[in-house]
Amino acid sequence: MGRFANTWRLTKNSWSLLKQDRELLWLPVLSMLTILAIAAAAAVVGFVTGSFDTSGGAESVQGSAAVLGLVFAFVATATVVYFEGALVAGAHERMTGGDPTVRSAMGKAASRLPSLLGWALITLTVGLVLRFLRERPGLAGPDAHIPGRGGVGRGHLPRRSRHHHRRLPVVRQRQALHVAGPPHVG
Template identity: 35%
Template sequence: MLSADKELMLFPALSAVMLVLVTVAFALPIFLTENAAGMLEGVGSYVVAFLFYLVSYFVIFFCNSALVGAAMIRLRGGDPTVADGFRIAGSKVGTIFGYALIAATVGMVLRALQERAGFIGKIIIGLIGMAWNLATFLVVPVLVTEDVSPVDAVKRSMALLKKTWGEQVIGGFSLGAITGLATFLLILVFVPMIILAVSAGSPVLIGLVIGGFVLSLLLLSLVNATLSGIYTAALYRYAAEGDVSQGFEAGMVEGAFRPKD
């Protein structure tokens, strides 16, 4: 799919650029304000953090919705464009914002609890966060495909996971593991090259090698993010429609999650 629709990588790329802009937009006023320390204390810190979470989550979910929407068109035999993805996400902008509001609230609550918890409490809250991430795994394709509210999208995601893979599940097939291996291989390739460049004493060569390493990592990150969106769309189709999408082996979707031991 990615080889047929390389433009799908534009969605995570745009998401990353927008997140940088959001971070700058929040950081600059704070650093340029004389009373910046006061803004980041007490209730003010939570207000700023919540707004940052809300805007960041909205950007992420909007671009992910565009990616998944375009991927769904391809999985159903169509030929999507970038405009198709943004059109789909734009038609769901209110629902996406509502889900971003829910996610930001959950994130803030977990953060506040973690700041006050001890060592064991932090572990428990971390597990709760993992459970939330699992329960909402299919929320974006649900929002894109079905006409439901943000709360119902969370419920629907949980119901699809339970119906398809069981009540108590953990991750099975992982794109993250593949990306981790690819990152390790990049390190094996570029670290000796960097050492050789430093030994040669050429600033230009050092810059080129380091630049190539950074660009390779960025490209790998974009590919991983795009494949994750495509994979999520395929898992939704399998869970909601019982269809193993073309190009996917049955084991990739059936083994996406497995029962807890």
């Protein structure tokens, strides 16, 4: 079965699951509302403490702003991962014959909270490293492929390897960063 056929089958199964449990649509909405509350809290704390005072330019941003940013980035990432885990738990409950509710899905995700927090830490760390490398391409070497930055152009390859360029496999970002996936919730 081809990639498109698998995607289409998964889409149809997801849609039928969603029609059975419209209540699970509240999980992404709750996630978004929680993220907005976290962003508002970060802004209030940042402005009250003066951490975001950039009157001296971007170079003068205090270390406390970086720490505050990392803390709130982790909390936001953990929130998204938690609600994704809850959605997966609800879908799993439906597929195994149960009748999931928002409460039962969130309870199942809460029972796996240490694993979900670990996954959030991994997700945040990889995201920050990739962003750092994307903004400073010289650190990874002149011809390094950094996902999201585009491939190495033919003109950038050493002269002796230009004729081999067409035979090199193209690796997509999701294949280059393939990880087994979030911890199983179920």
